[in-house]
Amino acid sequence: MSSESRPFLQVEGLAKRYPGAGEPVFEGVNFTVERGEFVCIIGHSGCGKTTILNVLAGLESASEGHVFMDGREVVGPSLDRGVVFQGHALLPWLSVRRNIAFAVRSRRPHASRAEIDAEVEKYVALVGLGHAIDKKPAQLSGGMKQRVGIARAFSIQPKMLLLDEPFGALDALTRGTIQDELLRICAETRQTVFMITHDVDEAILLADKILLMSNGPRARIAEIVENPLPRPRHRADLHYHLDYYPLRNHLVDFLVLRAAGLAHGKAPERPRVVRPGAEPAAPQAGEGARAPLQRIA
Numbered sequence: 001m002s003s004e005s006r007p008f009l010q011v012e013g014l015a016k017r018y019p020g021a022g023e024p025v026f027e028g029v030n031f032t033v034e035r036g037e038f039v040c041i042i043g044h045s046g047c048g049k050t051t052i053l054n055v056l057a058g059l060e061s062a063s064e065g066h067v068f069m070d071g072r073e074v075v076g077p078s079l080d081r082g083v084v085f086q087g088h089a090l091l092p093w094l095s096v097r098r099n100i101a102f103a104v105r106s107r108r109p110h111a112s113r114a115e116i117d118a119e120v121e122k123y124v125a126l127v128g129l130g131h132a133i134d135k136k137p138a139q140l141s142g143g144m145k146q147r148v149g150i151a152r153a154f155s156i157q158p159k160m161l162l163l164d165e166p167f168g169a170l171d172a173l174t175r176g177t178i179q180d181e182l183l184r185i186c187a188e189t190r191q192t193v194f195m196i197t198h199d200v201d202e203a204i205l206l207a208d209k210i211l212l213m214s215n216g217p218r219a220r221i222a223e224i225v226e227n228p229l230p231r232p233r234h235r236a237d238l239h240y241h242l243d244y245y246p247l248r249n250h251l252v253d254f255l256v257l258r259a260a261g262l263a264h265g266k267a268p269e270r271p272r273v274v275r276p277g278a279e280p281a282a283p284q285a286g287e288g289a290r291a292p293l294q295r296i297a
C-alpha cells in the first residue's frame with residue numbers, strides 16, 4: 001500500500017497480555033483513523049481502552065501487533081501525539097502560562113521568550129482562560145484545569161490528540177461547555193482525535209466514528225459505527241434529528257445487550273461498519289463489505 005492510500009492511523013492485530021494473567025485483556029484489535037477524523041471508543045470498564053490509548057501514545061508497548069501513524073511505526077512517546085488524561089496532570093508549582101510555555105518550548109526550543117509567550121496566549125485564549133493565565137492550578141476549578149490540559153495538548157500542535165475521558169470528573173454543565181469548546185476548536189483546526197468516553201451522548205455529539213469494544217478478556221473492536229448526524233452539531237437541538245435516536249439506541253443496545261456476549265474473542269477480528277438510521281454509505285477503497293442498512297427507528 002502506498003503512503004498516500006494508507007490510513008493516517010493504522011492499528012493492526014493489537015493484543016495486550018499482562019504477566020500472570022491468563023487470557024489477554026484484548027487481542028486482534030484492528031481499526032483505522034483518517035486524518036482530521038474525530039474517533040470515540042466506548043466499552044465497559046476494564047476492556048482495555050486506556051491500554052490501547054497508551055499504546056497509541058507510545059507510553060506502553062503491546063504484546064502483539066503494530067501501530068502506524070502517518071506512515072511510521074509508533075515505538076515510543078513523541079510530540080506528534082498530545083495526551084489529555086482524566087486527571088489534568090498540570091505542574092502545580094507553575095502558573096497556567098508557564099505550564100503551557102513548558103509544552104510550547106519542547107516543540108520550539110530555540111524560540112524567543114516573546115514568541116513563546118505569544119503562542120501561550122493564543123492557546124489559553126482558545127479555551128477561554130485569558131483571565132486566569134497567571135494563576136496556579138490550585139487556584140482553578142476542575143473544569144478550568146481540564147481546559148488548561150486541553151490548551152497544553154493543542155499547544156504542541158500534535159498530529160493526533162489522545163483524550164482519556166477528559167471530562168469524566170466534571171459536572172454536567174461544565175462538561176457541556178468544554179465539549180462545545182472542543183467541538184469548535186476541532187472544527188477550526190481539523191485536529192485528528194482519538195477519545196475514550198463512557199458517555200454515549202458525548203460520543204454522538206463529538207465523533208465522526210464510534211468504536212464499540214466488546215468486554216474482556218480477549219476484547220476486540222466489535223463494531224465501527226459511523227455517525228450519520230451532520231455538522232455543525234449543537235447540543236441543544238441534536239436530539240431532534242431523525243437519526244439521533246436510532247444511533248443512540250444502537251450504542252446503548254450494544255453496551256447493555258451485546259458487549260458481554262462478545263467477550264473471550266467472540267467479536268470478529270475485522271469489525272463491520274454500520275451507520276444506524278441512515279442510508280448506507282458508498283464503500284470506500286480498501287474497506288471490506290459493509291453491513292446492510294440498519295434502520296432501527
Ligand SMILES: Nc1ncnc2c1ncn2[C@@H]1O[C@H](COP(=O)(O)OP(=O)(O)OP(=O)(O)O)[C@@H](O)[C@H]1O
Binds near residue numbers: 018048052
Ligand atoms: N499494569 C497492569 N498490570 C496488570 N493488569 C493491568 C495493568 N494495567 C491494566 N491492567 C488490567 O487491564 C485491563 C484493562 O485496563 P484498562 O485500564 O485499559 O481498561 P479500561 O477499558 O480503560 O477501563 P476503565 O473504563 O475502567 O478506565 C483491566 O482488567 C486492568 O485490571
